[in-house]
Amino acid sequence: MNTAPAAVPAFDVARIRKDFPILGQQVHGKPLVYLDNAATAQKPKAVLDCIAKVYTEDYANVHRGVHTLSQRATELFEGAREKVQRHLNARHSHEIVFTRGTTEAINLVAQSYGRPRFKAGDEILITAMEHHSNIVPWQMLCEQTGAVLKVVPIDRTGTLELDRFEALLSNRTRLLAVAHMSNALGTINPVETLIEQAHRRGVPVLVDGAQAIPHMAVDVQALDCDFYAFSGHKLYGPAGIGILYGKEELLNKMPPYQGGGDMIRRVTFEKTEYNTLPYKFEAGTPSIVDAIALGAAIDYVNGIGMETIAGHEQRLLAYATEQALRIPGLELFGQAAEKGAILSFTLHRIHPHDIGTILDHLGIAIRAGHHCAMPVMDFFGIPATARASFGLYNTFEEVDALIAGIHKVIEVFG
Amino acid sequence: MLDQIRDLYQEVVFDHNRNPRNFRVMEDANRTVEGFNPLCGDRITLYVKIDDAGVIRDVSFQGSGCAISTASASLMTEIVRNMHESEAHALFETFHRIATGKDDAVNLEELGKLAVLAGVRAYPARVKCATLAWHSLEAALENQETTVTTE
Numbered sequence: 001m002n003t004a005p006a007a008v009p010a011f012d013v014a015r016i017r018k019d020f021p022i023l024g025q026q027v028h029g030k031p032l033v034y035l036d037n038a039a040t041a042q043k044p045k046a047v048l049d050c051i052a053k054v055y056t057e058d059y060a061n062v063h064r065g066v067h068t069l070s071q072r073a074t075e076l077f078e079g080a081r082e083k084v085q086r087h088l089n090a091r092h093s094h095e096i097v098f099t100r101g102t103t104e105a106i107n108l109v110a111q112s113y114g115r116p117r118f119k120a121g122d123e124i125l126i127t128a129m130e131h132h133s134n135i136v137p138w139q140m141l142c143e144q145t146g147a148v149l150k151v152v153p154i155d156r157t158g159t160l161e162l163d164r165f166e167a168l169l170s171n172r173t174r175l176l177a178v179a180h181m182s183n184a185l186g187t188i189n190p191v192e193t194l195i196e197q198a199h200r201r202g203v204p205v206l207v208d209g210a211q212a213i214p215h216m217a218v219d220v221q222a223l224d225c226d227f228y229a230f231s232g233h234k235l236y237g238p239a240g241i242g243i244l245y246g247k248e249e250l251l252n253k254m255p256p257y258q259g260g261g262d263m264i265r266r267v268t269f270e271k272t273e274y275n276t277l278p279y280k281f282e283a284g285t286p287s288i289v290d291a292i293a294l295g296a297a298i299d300y301v302n303g304i305g306m307e308t309i310a311g312h313e314q315r316l317l318a319y320a321t322e323q324a325l326r327i328p329g330l331e332l333f334g335q336a337a338e339k340g341a342i343l344s345f346t347l348h349r350i351h352p353h354d355i356g357t358i359l360d361h362l363g364i365a366i367r368a369g370h371h372c373a374m375p376v377m378d379f380f381g382i383p384a385t386a387r388a389s390f391g392l393y394n395t396f397e398e399v400d401a402l403i404a405g406i407h408k409v410i411e412v413f414g
Numbered sequence: 415m416l417d418q419i420r421d422l423y424q425e426v427v428f429d430h431n432r433n434p435r436n437f438r439v440m441e442d443a444n445r446t447v448e449g450f451n452p453l454c455g456d457r458i459t460l461y462v463k464i465d466d467a468g469v470i471r472d473v474s475f476q477g478s479g480c481a482i483s484t485a486s487a488s489l490m491t492e493i494v495r496n497m498h499e500s501e502a503h504a505l506f507e508t509f510h511r512i513a514t515g516k517d518d519a520v521n522l523e524e525l526g527k528l529a530v531l532a533g534v535r536a537y538p539a540r541v542k543c544a545t546l547a548w549h550s551l552e553a554a555l556e557n558q559e560t561t562v563t564t565e
Contacts, residue, residue: 350481357422357537357539361418369454370454383457384456412419
């Protein structure tokens with residue numbers, strides 16, 4: 001019996017880089033090394049061309065006009081929704097709600113699902129590694145309803161403490177909101193297990209997929225999550241468009257998040273009848289072209305294959321981690337067994353901001369700061385880290401440039 | 415190779431970052447202000463002793479920040495000691511104008527020792543590192559016992 005792993009499909013990174021016009025430039029006289037993908041990813045020509053084409057040839061408002069352009073724009077817009085549905089393996093396309101991004105998607109669930117239901121003393125469970133956008137909407141909801149926020153701790157490697165999670169799941173828990181992958185540490189959470197345990201107690205689960213979505217295939221039916229949120233701009237698509245996936249039965253029970261056009265069926269001054277899913281949650285003219293271009297981005301990554309992308313990024317991460325750990329005075333934050341392509345680190349007596357400025361002078365773009373995850377920084381007792389995050393177009397040579405750059409930083413700071 | 419960056423990271427900056435002056439808690443301070451840059455999480459606590467005539471008799475700081483913010487705070491504590499609060503305020507105005515690039519005709523002599531930090535002009539993302547300590551001092555002089563932020 002052949003038990004050898006499936007052959008890794010060929011991955012021609014040099015050819016892929018040609019799809020990203022922005023990567024060809026120089027910064028401070030050096031070739032740009034873009035390692036800030038966890039903040040936002042660059043866009044392939046397919047996405048840029050799609051935006052230009054729709055505005056040039058097909059643009060009009062959606063769901064309204066009887067005229068040709070409106071029908072064409074509507075078909076493209078709804079076609080993009082179906083691409084998202086297939087990408088997430090959602091059961092229905094009306095379970096896909098277009099939002100401005102992950103943040104708006106989470107706020108939608110907090111205000112539309114949580115606010116009418118949660119009572120004083122109810123508990124909302126999050127984890128210690130959440131981004132502010134998966135903390136603050138719940139804190140606001142707690143203020144509004146008297147619900148209480150509970151936090152599952154992490155250990156020093158940045159791994160979720162699963163026994164504590166089990167202990168914190170109580171009869172009062174009304175929702176679990178958890179990052180699929182941490183933006184500050186790279187940790188990939190065992191969301192399947194978390195969802196299964198939460199469901200055993202009848203607790204619905206929202207997964208913040210902002211970081212995970214560009215790095216792995218996501219199947220919302222296999223996960224059985226109740227909500228999944230992500231942003232287009234981290235998946236090589238435009239900024240300003242995001243997705244909330246929600247199970248039909250839950251979305252149907254939820255009131256609209258915002259009022260306006262497109263979310264109604266019939267309006268009189270006495271009463272308004274709301275539209276069906278997903279339009280109930282899409283008040284106003286949506287970000288039409290960005291949604292269509294998100295569809296183009298999904299086509300682009302699927303043309304390469306999520307498994308192929310994940311394999312390439314995992315090899316980059318392993319190489320970068322091995323090289324980084326050899327640097328004296330470098331401390332790595334986030335060493336969970338399951339990790340995405342993020343390298344969060346500090347250097348002894350050199351502040352991450354200074355690392356960021358000097359690397360920028362070498363053409364290397366990284367993020368320095370708290371990564372909108374201040375509780376993570378507090379946990380490790382540090383104000384900030386430097387973070388290099390990898391995408392499908394990064395190369396081993398760029399890892400070498402990063403490592404050489406870090407040595408240069410140390411040299412400059414002597 | 416990194417010539418340009420030496421405009422930002424001058425030797426004086428490295429020196430003050432490595433050995434910050436007046437880096438201590440002041441037990442008998444009559445003004446204490448927490449300075450905070452919410453963008454990067456940098457924090458300083460500034461201690462000021464000011465006499466009835468409005469003269470800054472002593473100033474010290476604690477906290478953690480990048481080389482620019484640490485050096486700026488350290489330099490500031492050296493420079494403003496024994497200055498009248500109005501002089502310190504005027505110096506900050508000048509420094510702020512130059513650091514934020516609002517003044518094209520830069521006369522670095524106006525800045526004296528602070529001139530070593532004028533390089534931040536070319537780094538908009540780093541201006542707030544250089545001004546955090548000064549914003550905190552302004553708050554201390556105005557007797558605001560609150561946390562000040564650069565935002």
